Amino acid sequence: MGRKRPRLRRPRGPAEALSASVVALAVLVLAVRTAAATVGALKEAWPFLLALVLLAGTAGGWRVARAAAGRRRDAERLAVLRITLAEFDAMDDRQFEYALRDLLVRDSWPARRVGGGGDQSADVIGDHRHRGRIVLQAKYTRVGAKVTSSVMYAVKGTAGPAHRAADYAVVVTNGTFTRDAMAWGDQHGVHWVDRDNLRRWADTGTALHELLGLSARARRSRFRRAA
CATH class of the missing domain: 1.20.5 (Single alpha-helices involved in coiled-coils or other helix-helix interfaces)
Structure with missing residues (x-):
């Protein structure tokens, strides 16, 4: 009770x-x-x-x-300019590089394609008055392929010495990255744009500097050789 x-x-x-x-x-x-x-x-x-x-x-x-x-x-x-993932997948390597250049230009980042033999891990280079220099390594893949850490090593090693002290190094793919590649890039300042981020950049309209959180402040290059 x-x-x-x-x-x-x-x-x-x-x-x-x-x-x-x-x-x-x-x-x-x-x-x-x-x-x-x-x-x-x-x-x-x-x-x-x-x-x-x-x-x-x-x-x-x-x-x-x-x-x-x-x-x-x-x-x-x-x-x-708007590019869908399906349109990216239908491109070849060269078309992919030109598309990335056009997207940088769309985002008010003057850019040029420099890919080809001896490109030293740079396919597109952009120079912005306030944000500095950006180096893009384009990795066009078949759907399902993954970019490995070795690509990140190469970009890190050449972004400064070979490309006049780039402020930002970015690897862009229409595929994906291995977990180790993403972790290594995050740790060493190499930005990466995978298939989902590429969609947000090219198809949804988010500017690359907003997508990656790139500062507009002038600063010393992260890839400049130590004196």
Whole structure:
């Protein structure tokens, strides 16, 4: 059987009735004082609370406006050039390299194709006024193929010495990367764009520097040879 809930009993006699009345009055006085103190605090703090509300509203409006501006930029880029994964898969090596060059140009990154014999792990080079130099190694593959760590080693070794101190080195494929290749690239500053990221860049409209989080600040090349 469950425990019975305690029940309040009626005061017995004048003394208990008086005591109960005193307690009830004390509780009422405390509640009134608490409410008065709360109202007073709110009156004193209302300028701060109003500023806080306005600040939160401004921050929210800024985020909404920023997101809308980002969508407009993506739409404008897509209006200039949009390439689907199916179109990439139908290309050959040379067409793939030119497509990557065109995507960099679309993203306001002046670029040129330099791939071919003796390209020293660079197929496309872009020079941006604010972001510096980017070197792209294009690895066109049949669907399902994976790029290995050896490609990352080669790009890391030549991005600075052979390509005039590149600021960023990126390996781009229409396939995928091995787990070791991605881990090694992340550790040594070699960016990678796999099939999914390529779709986001070429088909969805995300700019490459946004996709990879490349800074617009001028800085010393990560691949420059040590003095």
